[in-house]
Amino acid sequence: MSIAITTQFICFTVLSLVVIIGALGVVLLESIVYSAFLLGGVFMSVAGLYLLLNASFVAAAQVLVYVGAVNVLIIFAIMLVNKKEDLKPINNIKSRRVISTSICLTLLSLLIRVDLTNVWSLSSPQNSIGEESTIRIGEHLFSDYLLPFEVASVLLLMAMIGAIVLARRDVMSKDISTGLPVDQELIEKSSEPLLTNKN
Amino acid sequence: MNLESIPLQAFLIVSSALFCIGIWGLLNSRNAVRVLMSIELMLNAVNINLMTFSSYIDNNLIQGQVFTIFVITVAAAEAAVGLAILLSLYRNRVTVDMESFNLLKW
Numbered sequence: 001m002s003i004a005i006t007t008q009f010i011c012f013t014v015l016s017l018v019v020i021i022g023a024l025g026v027v028l029l030e031s032i033v034y035s036a037f038l039l040g041g042v043f044m045s046v047a048g049l050y051l052l053l054n055a056s057f058v059a060a061a062q063v064l065v066y067v068g069a070v071n072v073l074i075i076f077a078i079m080l081v082n083k084k085e086d087l088k089p090i091n092n093i094k095s096r097r098v099i100s101t102s103i104c105l106t107l108l109s110l111l112i113r114v115d116l117t118n119v120w121s122l123s124s125p126q127n128s129i130g131e132e133s134t135i136r137i138g139e140h141l142f143s144d145y146l147l148p149f150e151v152a153s154v155l156l157l158m159a160m161i162g163a164i165v166l167a168r169r170d171v172m173s174k175d176i177s178t179g180l181p182v183d184q185e186l187i188e189k190s191s192e193p194l195l196t197n198k199n
Numbered sequence: 200m201n202l203e204s205i206p207l208q209a210f211l212i213v214s215s216a217l218f219c220i221g222i223w224g225l226l227n228s229r230n231a232v233r234v235l236m237s238i239e240l241m242l243n244a245v246n247i248n249l250m251t252f253s254s255y256i257d258n259n260l261i262q263g264q265v266f267t268i269f270v271i272t273v274a275a276a277e278a279a280v281g282l283a284i285l286l287s288l289y290r291n292r293v294t295v296d297m298e299s300f301n302l303l304k305w
């Protein structure tokens with residue numbers, strides 16, 4: 001990377017702050033729509049971190065797949081299931097929060113301790129291949145990683161068919177179990193839930 | 200500062216923090232869509248880790264970048280199937296509250 005080191009530090013600080021604060025917003029904000037758009041910002045900042053690490057191809061793939069596909073999919077899912085509902089209060093939520101937060105903080109301190117105390121055997125950063133990385137990734141994908149590459153294509157096909165089968169609406173005119181006529185209206189309209197809550 | 204590049208530990212700390220935020224969201228969200236978003240955050244933290252080690256330690260054979268490509272592929276497939284399952288659940292129970300999905304409770 002030919003950028004001066006000061007510029008790299010400034011970029012890294014800004015991107016890391018956006019990643020951490022955006023991720024906190026994703027899990028803490030009340031509105032799920034704000035969370036989804038903040039998630040897009042986090043993905044873009046992670047792509048920026050990849051650019052700092054000399055990986056332009058992976059950064060482009062991150063923007064295309066995460067921001068272009070996954071985030072749009074999440075926003076569409078929010079549009080389909082976004083219904084204001086009053087969540088039932090659950091008992092002992094305080095102790096749950098305390099336990100989960102302490103577990104997360106313990107894990108974080110453990111990870112940071114490992115990061116800082118371990119001695120990493122770094123190679124010299126001078127022999128960075130830089131823009132040649134795209135060529136190198138292509139060579140890997142078609143020589144020693146050929147089997148995972150082909151399996152990934154089968155996995156994507158299975159995911160596509162599975163998503164279609166799971167999300168498809170029933171077009172049968174009668175319910176199989178009860179024999180009643182099936183409601184063909186939009187799912188947003190109120191219909192009798194098939195599985196009633198046992199509580 | 201008189202360093203010649205960003206230290207490796209800085210990237211690792213960012214990735215650790217992102218992973219722990221993802222775990223917190225996974226444990227504490229009540230909206231099922233937010234659980235899926237937390238899983239995406241955790242996958243991104245793992246990707247940052249892989250990319251960092253690929254750039255700092257494995258500088259010539261960048262195998263970490265190939266792994267990141269595969270992780271991105273699997274994450275896309277996981278998001279599609281997860282959101283389809285979520286739609287199917289919503290059609291059956293008319294809610295996205297994680298506390299009301301107790302079909303597998305014994």
